[in-house]
Amino acid sequence: xxxxLKSNFKEAWYRKxxxxxxxxxxxxxxxxxxxxxxxxxxxxxxIFGKGMAxxxxxxxxxxxxCYSNTLNLDPDFKEAxxxxxxxxxxxxxxxxx
Numbered sequence: 001x002x003x004x005l006k007s008n009f010k011e012a013w014y015r016k017x018x019x020x021x022x023x024x025x026x027x028x029x030x031x032x033x034x035x036x037x038x039x040x041x042x043x044x045x046x047i048f049g050k051g052m053a054x055x056x057x058x059x060x061x062x063x064x065x066c067y068s069n070t071l072n073l074d075p076d077f078k079e080a081x082x083x084x085x086x087x088x089x090x091x092x093x094x095x096x097x
């Protein structure tokens with residue numbers, strides 16, 4: 001496994017997080033994305049992936065912070081704009097009924 005050979009391989013941590021998310025293990029996915037971010041704090045794909053996993057487990061505010069961080073680093077990241085908008089609409093419906 002790549003992580004056994006090179007534990008600071010940010011891309012491997014990111015991809016492991018994505019696979020774990022697909023498998024439904026969102027808590028571990030969050031940890032893997034965080035590990036990738038700790039290696040490279042400007043790794044926008046990992047920041048975005050962490051935000052998505054956080055949103056799925058109900059951590060909407062933390063997810064929104066990740067989307068905002070993603071967009072601060074890469075304003076052209078279209079998926080982050082769309083996902084942030086969808087989270088804001090859901091957040092609004094939940095808190096302002």
